[in-house]
Amino acid sequence: MIPQWTLLLAAVAEVAEVAEKGKLFDFDATLPLMAIQFVILVGALNILFYKPLGKVLDDRDEYIRGGLGDAKARLAEAETLTKKYEAELAGTRRESQAVIATAKAEAQKIAAGQIAEIQQTAQVQREQAQAEIDKQKQSAFTALEPQVEALSRQILTKLLGAELVK
Template sequence: MITGVMLFAVEAAAEEAGGLFDLDATLPLMAVQFALLAIILNAVFYKPLGNAIDERDGYVRSTTADAEERLAKAEKLAQEYEQALAAARREAKQIVEDAQAEAQAIGDQTMASAQQEAQVQREATQKDLDAQKQSAMAALEQQVDALSQQILSKLLGAAA
């Protein structure tokens, strides 16, 4: 029985005369099957995948463009705010300098008026002191005169 199967296989091999590159209907049939498989794979897998990739690419591009636009706006706003802040700082500095100058002027004026008032009070006090000195000197002169008169009268009264 094994020899019968071997004999059949040898006979079948002998009937195939073409060998390795026999060109019969198998090759075009395989080419048609390959083309059909490529068309089916393209329709089922590759096209939806390509569409998804294209949509994603479009989304990424639009998002990137939108982000760049927002970044440009943000940078412009930041620059405007920095300029406004610099102007506000200059204005604040000028206000502080003006206030300091005004305070200095008021202080100088107050100091001058205080010195003038002190001078007036000093002069008034000096006049009062001079008046008191004059009155004290007058009182002392009267007392000296009275004492001189008493001394004279005692001396003359004792001598007479």
């Protein structure tokens, strides 16, 4: 039989050979060459891709900020105009309410004056009608008085006789 320690040495030697084949980097002349290639790639990407992309992003950011600033200015101006127009509208409403109140007061004065005039006219007509009625009543009494007197004499004559009534 083969001693165990020989098998162990053979396994270690095999592992060393496999590890030599699967190395990731060789620390010979290829490492600095790969580093130089990486730096050149980064520089080329920076010049060809990142700087133009960064410029486009910066321009876009500047455009957005300019638009926001302009929008804020317009919003402030719109708010100022809104407040101004609201104040003017409130003033106009107050003025219109004052005009309406004045018109109502004048209309009430005119209506009260017309009512008083109509009442006065009605009072004058009532007094004229009463005077006319009194006048007709007086003329009726005046016209009927001789007839009443004649009728009274006739009644007295019939009741008492002609000799007693004179």
